[in-house]
Amino acid sequence: MAIAISQEAFDAMVRENMEDLGMEPDEALADAVDALTLQGADLSGIIKRVPGEAAAAEVSPVVRVLDELKASHSTSVGSGQDLNGLVSLLDELRGLCCSGEGTENAAIAVRNGGVEALVALCVSARVGHERLLASALKTLSSVIRDLGSTEKFRQSDGPKIVIDLLKEGSESSDLLDAGFSVVAAGSAGNEVVKESFMDLKVDELILQVTREKSKANMQSLFDAIRVLLTPDDNRVVASQVYGYSRRFAEIGIPEVLVNTLREHVIPSILPSACAALKSIAVNDEICRSISENGGIDVLLKCIDEAGEQKNRVIARSCCSLLSKLAASDANKSVIIQRDGFDRFLKLTSGFSEDPAIIQEVMSMVTVLTLRSPENAARAMEVGYGTLAIQSMQRFPSSGQTQKQACLMIRNLVVRNPENRTILLNDGAEKLIRKAKLMHGSCKDAASSALRDLGLHNYNA
Structure with a gap:
């Protein structure tokens, strides 16, 4: 595990190199970075500066935006004025965290209280300021990138705040999209956050939202399902996500997702819907129930269309899900009866130079x-x-x-x-x-x- 180090400790080491060892500023800075890296220190989010030459806000635009955000949000939200200014700051911060240097910028934001500030802003704004809330939630999801940031999110009571906002703002597509993007980001790699969301009945909320056709095409919702049901926390020996998948199945989410696929979700979102359904299909009973609700027929049709349209992303995602469903012996028979072998071979003829598609087909045939x-x-x-x-x-x-x-x-x-x-x-x-x-x-x-x-x- 990497050694944690604060900005103050880093600055002190650079200062010591200059004052005690007589190094030039640039040399002192480089030596501190090299020495701490060799010691296994985590320098993500550390602003590499020479103390005294410039304030953190001058060195990093992320710190500048955060300082402005913290200084202005309480007055703006309380008075209902200058919300446009807050939204602009949020958009700027999100842009910095999604840029080419996004990972480092997000780490700087987390080290400088970005997660706590954004969660506090969501509490202050509530649903009355829909545009501000959607922007704050999207920015929060761009800042949360690793275990440290998901822990700060949890410690700030983030899961409950986000679930409350999703319930109150269920009529707003933008707010739902932004909120579920935070569910996905906050749950990634953190078993405790997943458990918090499940305790708050996020599965029932997902079912409610996916039943509404107008809300069914949200990639962030599908991503949230996939992340919640993925055992990706290396600290945990036995993840609970298998039980969560069964809970999702018991309340009928697979059936709703199959209907979503049947209703022709837009191509860019269909792979995420397939990944969500695949994460729920963890045992024979669930795989069979998906087939009984028409899932295999829908997937075979999507595969045919993907072949005609030369859409490799959809072809791969549908084949991958179908391979998972084919683990059930009952489903094998259904796929064979629907001329699966012939349809898969036709797909490979259209992607004869694409080894990834051919691999997926061979994997499916191996299962069958x-x-x-x-x-x-x-x-x-x-x-x-x-x-x-x-x-x-x-x-x-x-x-x-x-x-x-x-x-x-x-x-x-x-x-x-x-x-x-x-x-x-x-x-x-x-x-x-x-x-x-x-x-x-x-x-x-x-x-x-x-x-x-x-x-x-x-x-x-």
């Missing part, structure tokens, strides 16, 4: 043929053995493509010995051995593929 000799026979008949060979020939430098081809080959032959001869005659052994030699990540998958092809020297 797992423990199913009937599906493996059908896949070979349609042409997936040829796809594996051609993909390995066409993308030799793509370790992930090579690995996925090996995994698919395993399932095509492990219970179907008649397929082994076909693939070996097509040159599978040479390609697999080459992949094993070139890519360390392929070693296990390649050895297993060679073994399942009936080769005795598969470890060679």
Whole structure:
């Protein structure tokens, strides 16, 4: 873990280099940065300045904007005047945190009380100042970037304040969009914040919002679902998000998300909706319920349209979600009955030079043929053995493509010995051995593929 250091301690070290060691200002500053970096100190958000030469606000525009924001927001909100000025400051701060130096600027804002100031502004403004609130929430989401900032958000009672604002401002699309962006940012990498939002019944609020068609196309809401249900806090041995996913399913959120996909959400948002639904699909029962509500039919249609429109982002996200749903044996049958094999192969023909799409398709076929000799026979008949060979020939430098081809080959032959001869005659052994030699990540998958092809020297 990085060593925490304050701005005051950093400034003191630079000053000591100058006064005690006789270094020139620039040399003293560089030496302090180098020494603290070697010691493992966290210098994110530290303003690298020579003490006394300039005030922090002069060195960093982030500090200047924050100082102006803190100085003016109480009077402006209280009097109802100059709200435009506050919004302009918020927009400027958000622009700084979203720029090319956004990560460092956000860290500076956090070190200088930015999270606390923005949460306080949200409390003061409340829903009566919708434009100001939306801007404050969007700025808050741009400032929250790491564990330290999510902790400050939690300690400022941020989760409750945001949920209250979302409930009170549920008629405003802008406010909902901004509020859910904070839910996503504040929950990322912090299990305690996720728990706080779940205790505040964020799942019921999400259900209420997604049921309203006019509010269904909000990417931030889908992002919030995905983040809340992702076990991304390395401090936690056993995350609770699996239970949260089941809660989301129990109250009917998957059904609403399927309806959202069915109603043709705009293309730029559809991948986020797929990712949200995928994060809920954590067990066989939920996967089957999504299929029973028409989820597989909707996804197959989206995949067909993505192929026609050459939209690789939608194609990948829909294939990824469908692979997750295919883990259910009942869903495998549904996908096969809907001509899934033929439709996926057609998709690869439209993206023949895109290894990422081909990987997703091979991953899906690997799931569909797992423990199913009937599906493996059908896949070979349609042409997936040829796809594996051609993909390995066409993308030799793509370790992930090579690995996925090996995994698919395993399932095509492990219970179907008649397929082994076909693939070996097509040159599978040479390609697999080459992949094993070139890519360390392929070693296990390649050895297993060679073994399942009936080769005795598969470890060679």
